[in-house]
Amino acid sequence: MSQKPKNLLVIMSDEHSTKALGCYGSEIVKTPNLDRLAASGTRFSSAYCTSPVCIPARASFAVGKYIHQVGYWDNADAYDGAVPSWHHHLRERQHDVVSIGKLHFRETGEDHGFTQEIVPMHILEGKGDLMGLVRSELPVRKGAYKMAHYAGPGESTYTMYDRDITARAQIWLRERAKREQDKPWVLFVSLVAPHFPLTAPPEHYYHYYNQALPMPKLYEESERPNHPYLLDYRKSFNYDDYFDRDAVKRAIAGYFGLCSFLDENIGKILTSLEESGLADSTRIVYTSDHGDNLGSRGMWGKSTMFEEAAAVPLIISGEGIPANKVVDTSVSHVDVYPFILDAVGNDEPQLREGFPGVSLFEVAQGAAPDRNVLVEYHGMGSATGAFMIRNGKYKYVYYVGYPSQLFDLQKDPEELSDLATNPEYEAALAECRTKLWQICDPLEVDARAKARQAQLLAQNGGREAVIARGDLGFTPVPGVAFTLD
Template sequence: MSQKPQNLLVIMSDEHSIKALGCYGSDIVQTPNLDRLAANGTRFSSAYCSSPVCIPSRASFAVGKYIHQVGYWDNADAYDGEVPSWHHHLRERSHDVVSIGKLHFRKTGEDHGFSEEIVPMHILEGKGDLMGLVRSELPVRKGAYKMAHYAGPGESTYTMYDRDITARAQVWLRERALKQAESDKPWVLFVSLVAPHFPLTAPPEHYYRYYNQNLPMPKLYGQDERPTHPYLQDYRKSFNYDDYFDRDAVKRAIAGYYGLCSFLDENVGKILTSLEEAGLADSTRIVYTSDHGDNLGTRGMWGKSTMFEEAAAVPMIIAGDGIPKNKVIDTSVSHVDIYPFILDAMGNDEPQLREGYPGVSLFDVAQDQVPDRNVLVEYHGMGSATGAFMIRNGKYKYVYYVGYPAQLFDLESDPEELTDLGTNPKYEAVLEECREKLWAICDPNAVDARAKSRQAVLLAENGGREAVIARGDLGFTPVPGVAFTLD
């Protein structure tokens, strides 16, 4: 349902796990500004990205549809503006829609729908991570050493980029407040920060806050504790980050990640303070989320690309007019639900902008309307030989792999996902019900074939398997204006 039209501030971080916010239950990570935002709004405790890797997740966020509906399968197949986004729709209706920071779309010069893109980060050379196109006999990532190597105190190109994004957002809000009377149309500002994405180099004041603690080792980190599902073995062998870790490196990495989470929170606080001091707080709604999470060493894995809560779940907080305060919603939601929420926030109720879209407005879910559906997460990218599809069916998480055994977790009794029920005969009926519900959304086998067909075309266009592997490992995308060497 459309709402009173107001401005909208969308803040997105990169790789922020729900395990690393105070308001989501962490008793270690300090995020006072995000905690305050949650107390002043509604927090969704069971929110998911559409795909646990940057480019597909961000493409889905932009267009409001699942990956299998639009393509943009992996980190070499970025959004190019061809599928209309909420940015396009709002700009066409005379709203000012501005982005500051990371977009991870294909390249500058394409029309992604924004009125203006300020210091945008797009994929390297318009090609991105080509090694993700190799889906069989997975290559070992030569750049995997970077995860451990850069973990520690200091500044990186990413922290400096975030400082610049934050400064520009503060300036934009204060300058916009001076022009507020010039337009009767509400605006949207999309501020996209890169923390806590690796490199795990955190500003010292944040890093030592955690390094000087007796931090626990990651869950199921020991070699004899790690689950041996073939999908996870594929990922660990290709993304062999853990080959470069000892206990001290683990401690440095966790302190670096947590430090970056607090650095992120500091920057969010600066942006929200500018919103308030500019006199825009009462006329602006706020969304906070991340593009996906991070395994952070759990089960011997670093980075994303899995369906565990650490990687596939995301923080999601909304605040402002028409949104309940200090409320927690346990109903499962998805990034695709932000698309209708944004339309509602702008007062738009045109039915043609909603037909064929899977999302349910977060305004409605925040008012305790429970949609009769499952949310979907899918993955078709780097480190995986097969498509992975996850749904939340009530308390159960069901993960289907093309060609590999399915997984099932009871998140009510087993929130840390320690026990895979997928091979337990007592749960055959639950598995069959979940399978039917997944097939009601898409045919995963057919989707997997479509993804691999597209990837085969892109692989051939870029010289084939050996040429792509020889090009090297990206690791992380360079910030605008900084030279970068592939490994």
């Protein structure tokens, strides 16, 4: 590692699709601060989460390994600090490692590795979404109405929480600038926008609602793909049952408005970094835990392997990082782990052995151009495990017990044509299958995930008890009362 050690600011949003940033090609969504950040550094055009749902994605981001390597399978199996994280490693080496905002770990009081957790959001009651443990005869989500119901202008507990997180981040940076330091610090700022409820501050909401907005891709009933995995998800998370045309427009305007609200808050944080005199001594990472389908193919929320949900924005900036560069090599959140170690000057081999990631410093300089990255899903709304690899121009999705999918993202970036049954692509399909099995055995992983889920289900009273407990919908912010549906 030749880069000079620097402080590191990690900014994570929640559910931000790459389809909703100007620097990723959106001609509608305005994200000027993120666009400037991308222009000052390197943007990864093919970056992926490790699992398209909050809790597994965030656990994996913390520990730098894939889901099947560490467990934390679903939204009822949150990170508890048992597997050492980059937070633990750096704190043990006397770095100040502070989080502000959403963590979505198991509960307050556990040692997650941070020096300090400021206004952390953790899962409800230390249990989270127990209904996601039910993986057969999937229950219909009673709280699905909330997606359409809350879409519109205004403030929610989530927007108010983001305002508080942003204020605290600004204060922390300005106060930290006054203090002497022996080693670089890491500040992890985790905002919740644009995660639903799709209630956006009026100035942002009406900017989008007062213009013609396109309908979601493949939205009409006759256009929607009928793959059994997608049918499972749409039947369990029956969000679209509550949408008419105006609700669709309100939801899109709300989501886009929240993206601009997010960008506004990021702008405030970056301004504080500059005005406090810390910009030159600090590198920056921006990403999101996963994306959002936003009505495409009749689906809302996440939990699928399409680019809308599985791809994530990933931008790095600062000393030693090429400016105004776009890297097309496939990368993953597991690659952020070695990058963080590099950024603060840690080069201990024992902290990297057995980890699948390649430092983003190295990828930005051309390393590992032909690598594969993995996304997997074992959670709510799915009856079977889903595994995706990005192999060059191909995206291959393997479902245990269901037909596979294959997309050529070079010719078909919108994933409109599934090539898995096309005989011309038999060789590509076989190659992708081989490469997936080189990473993990999906059958073994699926069985292991379901065994853990059956164990947790029994501990919480079984199928009927967790269904009777109700639908979480979205996690309450700290200090706010919440009722399950």
